[in-house]
Amino acid sequence: MHYKIQGKYFEEWNVGEEFETSRRTITEADAVFFVGLSGDYNPLYTNQEFAKRTAFGTRIPHEFLIYSISSGLMNTTTYFDNTLISQKSHKNVEFVKTVLYEDTIYAKGKVLEKNDMRDPDFGEIVFDVKIINQKGEVCINSKRNYLIKKRKQAS
Amino acid sequence: MGGNECPGKYFEDWQEGDKYVTTGRTITTTDIEIYTNNMGDYNPLYNDEEFAKKEVYGTRIVPELLIHAISAGQISQTQLFQGTMLGWVKIDIDFFNSVKPGDTIITKGEYIGKRETEKREQGVLDFFVEVMNQRGEIIMKSNQSITALKKNV
Numbered sequence: 001m002h003y004k005i006q007g008k009y010f011e012e013w014n015v016g017e018e019f020e021t022s023r024r025t026i027t028e029a030d031a032v033f034f035v036g037l038s039g040d041y042n043p044l045y046t047n048q049e050f051a052k053r054t055a056f057g058t059r060i061p062h063e064f065l066i067y068s069i070s071s072g073l074m075n076t077t078t079y080f081d082n083t084l085i086s087q088k089s090h091k092n093v094e095f096v097k098t099v100l101y102e103d104t105i106y107a108k109g110k111v112l113e114k115n116d117m118r119d120p121d122f123g124e125i126v127f128d129v130k131i132i133n134q135k136g137e138v139c140i141n142s143k144r145n146y147l148i149k150k151r152k153q154a155s
Numbered sequence: 156m157g158g159n160e161c162p163g164k165y166f167e168d169w170q171e172g173d174k175y176v177t178t179g180r181t182i183t184t185t186d187i188e189i190y191t192n193n194m195g196d197y198n199p200l201y202n203d204e205e206f207a208k209k210e211v212y213g214t215r216i217v218p219e220l221l222i223h224a225i226s227a228g229q230i231s232q233t234q235l236f237q238g239t240m241l242g243w244v245k246i247d248i249d250f251f252n253s254v255k256p257g258d259t260i261i262t263k264g265e266y267i268g269k270r271e272t273e274k275r276e277q278g279v280l281d282f283f284v285e286v287m288n289q290r291g292e293i294i295m296k297s298n299q300s301i302t303a304l305k306k307n308v
Contacts, residue, residue, distance in 0.1 A: 024195075033193050037186065037221075039228025043160065043238055050160060054241060063243045064227055068220045072195025084198055085211070087219040090248045098242070121211075 007083030009151035010123035015111050021073035023106040023134075026061050026099055034065035056098060066099045067140060070107040070131045080146075085122050089145035097139040104134040112143065122147045162238040165306035166269060166278045173266040177229035179259040179289070182217050187256060190221045217254040222295055226286050229262040236301070241277055244300040251293050259289045267298075276308045 035045050043050035044060060051059045071087070074080055099105060113126040125148050131140040191197050199206040200216055207215045230236065254260060267281040280303045286295040 030193070033189075034224070037190060037193075037228075038224040038231075039180070040224070040231040041228075042231050042236065042240060044240070044242065047160075049158075050238060062227075064220075064224050068190075068194040068196055068224060071218075071220055072197070075195060075197055080198075082199060082206075085200070086250070086253075088250055090220075090223075090246070093246045093248070095243045095245070 005082040006078040007081035008079045008148075009083055010114070010125065010148045011151050013111050013114060013125055013148070015114055017111045019077050019079060019109045021070075021107045021109075022076040023104050024069055024073060025102060025104045026066065026069070028101050030069070031059070031061040031065060031101065034062050034068070038062065038064065040064075056100065058100075060098055060100060063095050063099075063140070066105065066131060067093065067142075070105070070129065070140070073105075073107050074109065074129070080148075083149045084146055085149055086147040087144065088124065088147055089143075091143045091145070092141060094141040095139070096141060097133070097137050099131075099133060099139050105131050105139065107131050117147075120150065120152065122149050124148075160238045161234065163233075163235045163240070164303075165239050166280065166303040167306055169266045169269060169280055169303075171266070175230075175233050175235060175264045177233055177262040179261045180225055180229060181259040182221075182225065182254055182256065184215065184256045186221065186225070187215060187217055190218060190224075194220075196220065212253050212255070214255055217256065217258070219248075219250050219295075222250070222254055222260065222286060223248055223297075225260065226262045226284065226295065226297075229260075230264060230284070236303075239304045241302040241304055244279055244302055245298075246300070247298045249296050251295065252288070254288060254294055260286050260294060262286050264299075269303075272302070276305055277302050278305060279303070 108130045110128045115124040127144045264284045270279045282299045284297040
């Protein structure tokens with residue numbers, strides 16, 4: 001028995017189509033890991049005495065941790081399995097509401113555009129992706145240009 | 156209270172023409188593994204060498220968002236933003252070339268401008284950022300806006 005590709009090919013997406021991912025709770029362990037991996041030791045994320053003096057009054061998880069986790073959550077839909085070739089652009093990424101420790105987030109996506117690219121192997125899809133917390137508040141907006149395989153290229 | 160917070164540049168300190176260049180970081184398969192395992196951002200292009208060998212890049216590649224995260228770390232390590240950067244506002248990122256395990260990237264930033272906000276003690280700073288590899292090839296270009304603390308309020 002061989003691996004069966006679950007992802008959607010370029011032809012199978014429709015403009016206007018929507019999806020939601022599963023949810024993940026953001027922990028201090030996630031946040032500390034990300035600081036270490038990225039090397040971004042900004043005191044907002046690492047120094048509680050400094051962070052007490054900011055608007056949130058406490059350390060926050062790195063905004064890019066939340067963003068990367070949302071990319072992982074999109075995998076849980078299986079729609080991108082083996083068919084996502086490149087995350088070409090992330091545009092208009094707006095950090096509108098801070099995600100705090102122990103918040104639970106998910107991503108909500110919608111197909112805005114499909115561009116054929118005149119390439120037999122792949123096309124470009126523009127997704128609107130919002131990251132939403134447990135209160136239903138939009139925390140991060142984004143427009144993601146993904147290169148997705150075309151079915152005729154698949155063997 | 157002890158310790159020196161060694162603050163970086165404040166909102167007022169950034170002037171037209173200000174630039175920075177970071178040190179290099181060599182990205183490894185270990186970076187790819189721990190990033191994908193912890194973020195759940197799996198893709199056989201990142202994780203499956205047998206699959207990746209047969210695809211357009213010829214080998215596993217570094218996840219795009221990991222390049223972005225490491226670049227943010229390089230920017231932080233210039234210490235220009237330490238204790239004075241209060242958060243991210245907005246970014247736009249374009250990726251141009253893949254990064255393969257063993258490649259080394261550097262980040263270059265240029266101050267573009269500043270804007271006031273409704274909060275008196277902080278403002279917004281805009282930067283244009285480029286990431287390139289050891290061959291000088293452009294990997295990523297990004298427009299970035301952050302909130303920065305004012306020195307004189």
